[in-house]
Amino acid sequence: xxxxxxxxxxxxxxxxxxxxxxxxxxxxxxxxxxxxxxxxxxxxxxxxxxxxxxxxxxxxxxxxxxxxxxxxxxxxxxxxxxxxxxxxxxxxxxxxxxxxxxxxxxxxxxxxxxxxxxxxxxxxxxxxxxxxxxxxxxxxxxxxxxxxxxxxxxxxxxxxxxxxxxxxxxxxxxxxxxxxxxxxxxxxxxxxxxxxxxxxxxxxxxxxxxx
Numbered sequence: 415x416x417x418x419x420x421x422x423x424x425x426x427x428x429x430x431x432x433x434x435x436x437x438x439x440x441x442x443x444x445x446x447x448x449x450x451x452x453x454x455x456x457x458x459x460x461x462x463x464x465x466x467x468x469x470x471x472x473x474x475x476x477x478x479x480x481x482x483x484x485x486x487x488x489x490x491x492x493x494x495x496x497x498x499x500x501x502x503x504x505x506x507x508x509x510x511x512x513x514x515x516x517x518x519x520x521x522x523x524x525x526x527x528x529x530x531x532x533x534x535x536x537x538x539x540x541x542x543x544x545x546x547x548x549x550x551x552x553x554x555x556x557x558x559x560x561x562x563x564x565x566x567x568x569x570x571x572x573x574x575x576x577x578x579x580x581x582x583x584x585x586x587x588x589x590x591x592x593x594x595x596x597x598x599x600x601x602x603x604x605x606x607x608x609x610x611x612x613x614x615x616x617x618x619x620x621x622x623x624x625x
Contacts, residue, residue, distance in 0.1 A: 441473050444456075444620075445622045453486040454486075463489070483621055487560050516615055518532065522592045523601075529544060531620075532619065532620070534617045546595035556568060564602075576604045583602065
């Protein structure tokens with residue numbers, strides 16, 4: 415089962431998300447290489463506007479079990495931090511899990527908005543990427559302002575949302591659209607076998623928007 419949990423932040427729904435679960439402290443270096451501003455967000459950690467070329471470092475405390483990082487676009491906030499974004503919801507990591515491992519994934523379960531790459535800066539585990547031009551190729555029924563919806567958001571049925579529990583759904587033509595373009599990423603909620611990866615606990619990470 416996916417470790418991604420959607421957070422009810424703002425009113426936006428589309429996001430390319432990273433989720434990690436860790437026991438040891440971890441550092442995340444987040445960089446925006448897009449030609450446009452990205453409002454990076456982390457839970458825990460808050461959020462920050464990153465103009466093109468800007469970076470943000472987050473230090474995650476030891477014992478943090480879940481950490482989400484995601485990017486938002488076309489945001490407007492007032493002086494108190496209240497506002498909305500056209501796109502952006504939670505990505506995540508599961509840190510400090512059994513066997514001294516971090517569990518890491520990219521999720522398209524809530525749709526796609528920004529190309530991303532996730533890589534370790536220490537440790538020995540693989541890079542994860544979702545950099546295909548999904549917004550340009552998005553099927554008509556999934557198109558949305560600023561991104562490409564996931565079919566669960568559009569149709570809200572067990573076929574796409576797996577609401578009836580483990581084993582109740584499988585890949586569909588629409589989830590395969592995402593999987594063919596981003597094979598590292600979750601394309602539907604029970605896409606665990608090819609989408610959940612591990613790194614040694616204590617690994618530090620880099621997240622790049624528009625790598």
